Amino acid sequence: MTKTDAFISIQNVSKFFGTFRAIDDISMDIGRGEFFSLLGPSGCGKTTLLRMLAGFESTTAGEIFIDNQPTSDVPPHHRPVNMVFQNYAIFPHLNVRDNITYGLRKQKLSRSKRYEMAEEMLEMIKLPDYGTRKATELSGGQRQRIALARALILRPKVLLLDEPLGALDKQLREQMQLELRALQRQIGITFVFVTHDQEEALTLSDRIAVMSGGKVLQVDTPTGLYETPKTSVVARFIGNMNFFDGTVRRNGAAAAAIETEGLGTIQVPVADLDKPDGAAVQVALRPEKIALSATRPDAAEHAVSARLDTSAYLGERSHFYVNLEGRDEPVAVSQPNTSRFNAANQAPSGTEVWLSWSSDAIVVLDPE
Amino acid sequence: MADTSLQHRDGEAAAPLRRPSRVSALLHRSEALRGYLLMSPTLLIMILGIVAPFVILLAMSTWTRQGFDFDTTFTLANYERTWNEPIFGALLSRSFWVSGVATVATVLLCYPMAYYVAFHVHHRKMMWLILMTLPFWTSYLLRVFAWKVILGYEGVINSGLMTLGWIDKPLEFLLYSKTAVIITLAHAWAAFAILPLYVSLEKIDKSLIEAATDLGDGPVARFLRITLPLSMPGIIAATFLIFIPTTGDYITPALLGGPDGAMIGNFIQLQFGAVNNWPMGATLAIVLMLWIAAIAAVFLFVTRKAQEKIA
Amino acid sequence: MRGQGKPMEGTYIKRRNRPLQVYAVLFLIVLYVPVLFIPLFSFNDSLYVRFPMQGMTLKWYHELWLREPLWNAMWNSVRVGAAVSVISTILGMVAARAITRYRMPGRSALVTFIMMPLVIPGIIFGVALLVLMSRMGVPLSLYTVGLGHLIVCMPFAVATLLPRFEGFDPSMEEASADLGENGWWTFWRVTFPMVFPGVVASLLLSFTISFDEFIMAFFLTGTDPTLPMYIWGQLRFPKEFPSVLALSALILLVSFVLVFIAQWVGRKGLENEN
Numbered sequence A: 001m002t003k004t005d006a007f008i009s010i011q012n013v014s015k016f017f018g019t020f021r022a023i024d025d026i027s028m029d030i031g032r033g034e035f036f037s038l039l040g041p042s043g044c045g046k047t048t049l050l051r052m053l054a055g056f057e058s059t060t061a062g063e064i065f066i067d068n069q070p071t072s073d074v075p076p077h078h079r080p081v082n083m084v085f086q087n088y089a090i091f092p093h094l095n096v097r098d099n100i101t102y103g104l105r106k107q108k109l110s111r112s113k114r115y116e117m118a119e120e121m122l123e124m125i126k127l128p129d130y131g132t133r134k135a136t137e138l139s140g141g142q143r144q145r146i147a148l149a150r151a152l153i154l155r156p157k158v159l160l161l162d163e164p165l166g167a168l169d170k171q172l173r174e175q176m177q178l179e180l181r182a183l184q185r186q187i188g189i190t191f192v193f194v195t196h197d198q199e200e201a202l203t204l205s206d207r208i209a210v211m212s213g214g215k216v217l218q219v220d221t222p223t224g225l226y227e228t229p230k231t232s233v234v235a236r237f238i239g240n241m242n243f244f245d246g247t248v249r250r251n252g253a254a255a256a257a258i259e260t261e262g263l264g265t266i267q268v269p270v271a272d273l274d275k276p277d278g279a280a281v282q283v284a285l286r287p288e289k290i291a292l293s294a295t296r297p298d299a300a301e302h303a304v305s306a307r308l309d310t311s312a313y314l315g316e317r318s319h320f321y322v323n324l325e326g327r328d329e330p331v332a333v334s335q336p337n338t339s340r341f342n343a344a345n346q347a348p349s350g351t352e353v354w355l356s357w358s359s360d361a362i363v364v365l366d367p368e
Numbered sequence B: 001m002a003d004t005s006l007q008h009r010d011g012e013a014a015a016p017l018r019r020p021s022r023v024s025a026l027l028h029r030s031e032a033l034r035g036y037l038l039m040s041p042t043l044l045i046m047i048l049g050i051v052a053p054f055v056i057l058l059a060m061s062t063w064t065r066q067g068f069d070f071d072t073t074f075t076l077a078n079y080e081r082t083w084n085e086p087i088f089g090a091l092l093s094r095s096f097w098v099s100g101v102a103t104v105a106t107v108l109l110c111y112p113m114a115y116y117v118a119f120h121v122h123h124r125k126m127m128w129l130i131l132m133t134l135p136f137w138t139s140y141l142l143r144v145f146a147w148k149v150i151l152g153y154e155g156v157i158n159s160g161l162m163t164l165g166w167i168d169k170p171l172e173f174l175l176y177s178k179t180a181v182i183i184t185l186a187h188a189w190a191a192f193a194i195l196p197l198y199v200s201l202e203k204i205d206k207s208l209i210e211a212a213t214d215l216g217d218g219p220v221a222r223f224l225r226i227t228l229p230l231s232m233p234g235i236i237a238a239t240f241l242i243f244i245p246t247t248g249d250y251i252t253p254a255l256l257g258g259p260d261g262a263m264i265g266n267f268i269q270l271q272f273g274a275v276n277n278w279p280m281g282a283t284l285a286i287v288l289m290l291w292i293a294a295i296a297a298v299f300l301f302v303t304r305k306a307q308e309k310i311a
Numbered sequence C: 001m002r003g004q005g006k007p008m009e010g011t012y013i014k015r016r017n018r019p020l021q022v023y024a025v026l027f028l029i030v031l032y033v034p035v036l037f038i039p040l041f042s043f044n045d046s047l048y049v050r051f052p053m054q055g056m057t058l059k060w061y062h063e064l065w066l067r068e069p070l071w072n073a074m075w076n077s078v079r080v081g082a083a084v085s086v087i088s089t090i091l092g093m094v095a096a097r098a099i100t101r102y103r104m105p106g107r108s109a110l111v112t113f114i115m116m117p118l119v120i121p122g123i124i125f126g127v128a129l130l131v132l133m134s135r136m137g138v139p140l141s142l143y144t145v146g147l148g149h150l151i152v153c154m155p156f157a158v159a160t161l162l163p164r165f166e167g168f169d170p171s172m173e174e175a176s177a178d179l180g181e182n183g184w185w186t187f188w189r190v191t192f193p194m195v196f197p198g199v200v201a202s203l204l205l206s207f208t209i210s211f212d213e214f215i216m217a218f219f220l221t222g223t224d225p226t227l228p229m230y231i232w233g234q235l236r237f238p239k240e241f242p243s244v245l246a247l248s249a250l251i252l253l254v255s256f257v258l259v260f261i262a263q264w265v266g267r268k269g270l271e272n273e274n
Helices: A046-054 A096-100 A102-107 A111-124 A140-152 A170-187 A198-204 A222-227 A232-237 B022-029 B031-060 B077-084 B086-120 B125-137 B140-151 B156-164 B178-188 B190-202 B206-214 B219-230 B232-247 B251-257 B264-272 B278-310 C018-042 C059-065 C068-101 C107-119 C122-135 C142-167 C170-178 C183-212 C215-220 C227-234 C238-273
Strands: A008-017 A020-030 A035-039 A061-066 A081-084 A158-162 A190-195 A207-212 A215-220 A242-251 A255-260 A264-269 A280-285 A291-293 A302-313 A317-323 A331-336 A352-357 A362-365 B064-066 B069-071
Touching (some): A020 A061, A035 A046, A102 C183, A111 A140, A190 A198, A232 A242, A232 A362, A264 A302, A291 A331, A317 A352, B031 B278, B031 C068, B031 C107, B031 C142, B077 B278, B086 B178, B086 B264, B125 B190, B125 C018, B232 B278, B251 B264, C068 C107, C068 C183, C122 C215, C215 C227
Parallel strands (some): A081 A158
Antiparallel strands (some): A008 A020, A008 A061, A255 A264, A280 A362, A291 A352, A302 A352
């Protein structure tokens, strides 16, 4: 066990429930003041990991350091972290103010001081004069804010948030995302945020850990995850992705190409490709990085012809599914509707179209 | 300003986290250990009140009485007696017969009631449930006593009927008979049947019954094919909850049974009272338990087979 | 009941069923009437319980006031009932909390074990405890009666409290721990207020069961009788019959009120949460 500069350091942590590995040998660091998200499908272990940070689950192996202190034997009530629960866990028998000041008991403050602090927090979460409301009379968004205030009033070193926006409707959720992000910048403490919503994670986070099956697949910034995914699972989980099976063909030291199913042979800079000749790879191409045109674009680095299968009009953009020669699965193409009358939206199935893309749009991955 | 007061406590960061003792660290890590520790006082009392007495009861059943003391040499003579002397067999079979009839009657009478509250009461359901179970919580002795008042030789029924001129002399079969015991038991244990029946009926997803109707079942068919099988756990629970305690009852037979209505419970009580043969009483208690266990096992087996056949 | 007049109440399955409704009302009448004869005849101005009644009197109630042994027995029952209800509720809370909150192997076996007194004839418990006490040389007293009642009350206390503990979200307790409270303070500030209606129900039910319990008391009472034991003794004397009726009527009244409150408080909160 070594000490590191990281604010939270998770070192070789595992958690078994019986023989089930909920967390499988995870190591990663979270920096001071970071907005860090744990992203993954349900059952991937993200909530378990968060609960281990809070102290509600013990580690089967490994150690978690918070601010260079080992935490394995520290019970939840002695940890310098606070949590916003998925269902907010607002105490139903207490009013709003008593909920917010719940954790202040041990600080032995005068009643007026406590009330003043509660009022300050209510001010911050934009719910002034709610102090004497009953907890049972609150809406979902209000509960969420109060859960936040209740945790932040204790000035934790780390705030843990377990899918805190999951129960809210779409509009409120987007508004709360902005507020949450602004709040985190303002107070500057570390947030560890659990979500299964990739868009939410991309919107909010400084860095994201993508988890699956109890393992961390990749830790990166939002752009890093989206533009340079390290594995096809990550590429698939964040955004949409077209995958093409391919084989590496090396022509000496200077140039390399990938023979793909459907896209033909693609030239790649050698620096990007550390695979031997004949290696199987996957070529990944995002739908919005493919241009769709009626004729072959002159300047395109890569272009293939295809036939339109189906299309879906989504307002701001349209999705097209096109069939390529030598490939069963249709390719998804996403085009913004920059003009009001986009001819492609009216094109019938079977129309010949051209797909084009630039070299840097391509990501080469190991096959699954 | 809120934003300055909410900065994390950097100044205190150097202070180490409070390290707990070894014991509390162990407890923090093992949930099961915490659970057992928390349960231990309750378990201790229950072991003292259930397991220990049964061990001693079992031991005593192999002893023999000697004056006011016991001969503690091991013998199965008491068990042989219960097997060989017809009086014990007769008492046991009468007990099982009486509580069996009472159990069947109670479950049959309570089922429609539970069904009504589960399916047809929409308002004040709680009120109905409380009303149905309230009498159960009052003194068992007094409820039995009430039936003595009603069924007595000059009780409510007889004197009422005579006042009305419908009969000339009291009906004797009412008091001091098996019938009186069965009526009283069925009445006294009704609430015990209603609760499990109600719970199992209430749990049935109403859309299942709608689906059966949609698929062409009439009221009778859908009751037999959906409601009844799904409420089987409640029926089984109700049967056990009434049959088992009533077989050992001795208050009701003592107050209402007369010589013809005495049950095994009265005999056990006699062994510990007037007859003063505790080892024999212990043996009878053990034999009663064994028989109950055997009957329960057979009952479970039969209902399971029957359910398999229906399914 | 009132809503049943509306024609479109409920669905096809739940539509009104007149015969069943009549049956239900008859059922309740049959359930209550036998018990109601006790208070009825306790006002009867005659030594004999029979129709026609001889006229109203309160003399049997008045007579109860003058009986020293009755008041002793009553006091014994109250003491035992109070102790049993408090202890069984505390033990029930501890058990319910452990059962609902911790992943422990053998949990369902433990619940079955605690519920066992429900399905074992009372007489067997009575004689088994009697044998144990006599072998251990413990003289029979109100303490032995209390132990017997404790065993009888435990399943009811646990059954009353379990839904309460199951009914509230475990993240409430976790939130409290997260906000810095240890187990003890979490219990007093979160758990206890939230299960409080269940605690009240358990206290009242346990008290009533103990107060009315006869079978255990029959085997385990020493020289101080409980109230049901006193009544049992009086049943042998026909001339005491009317006073027993009066006493029984009072006990029934108190039991009904206590249990009604217990059930009301106990169930009410549960329905609110749903």
